[in-house]
Amino acid sequence: MFKGFKDFIMRGNVVDLAVGIVIGAAFTAVVTAFTNAFLKPLIQLLGGNTSATAGKWTVGAVAFDYATFINAVITFVLTAAVLYFLVVYPLNRLAERRKRGEEPPPEAPSEEVKLLTEIRDALVRQQVAPGAVNDILGRHQQQDPPRH
Template sequence: MVQGFKDFIMRGNVVDLAVGVVIGAAFTGVVTGFTNGFIKPLIQLMGGGSGLDAGKFKVRDVEFDYATFLNSLITFLITAAVLYFFVVLPLNMLAERRRRGEEPPPKAPAEDIVLLTQIRDALVSSSSQTRGYGDTPGRHQQEPPR
């Protein structure tokens, strides 16, 4: 039972979901601060009000705060757009590549690895040129008569 839970938690989509939730929560705070600090005052100014009644209207002494609603709507749209374009869309593209069997190309090896590979290949080719056919390394054989 514990192994099944561990397998469930370690699935890629569960980890991606957890990362998305954490990033979304942090980003929502930033967007909320932006909209409360800049967008809501602009809505209140465009509403023609100033002071405490800006962005509100009254019907029979009941106050309707449309600026707060519009601010929340803009906060939601900005957060949803950023999460879609920076989290969901790239993950969907990667999942589609995996389904088609296309993995991203591997990174080129570092320069020291390339150099060591060239040295190894040079040693192997020089070693095979000095030995005769069928020679095994470490054994001394007599040369055939001429």
């Protein structure tokens, strides 16, 4: 059970995914700080005159903070755009280059493998009995003497 888990964790895809998530989370924090510090105040300036109601509208006693929602949408779009253009697009281009033929062709089997394959195929064609393979190859199994 633990070996399977270790194999799963040690795959390159899982490690790359974990690194991507950590970098994405850190980058999202930077973009969120930027939009909170610069863009949200601009949205609030455009939305109202007073600082208490800027970027909000009120219905009864309930305030709807639309500036925060617009800020979150901008944060998402900026994060997605930067991750696409700096991570996804370059990796897709690299994968395309690999597909175009930069991968080496598979190696031809060695002479020993070819010879063993021919022997196997010849034995299958002759439908040799299972023990006869050892006789053909000169292998003799030693039998234990009978016990009394």
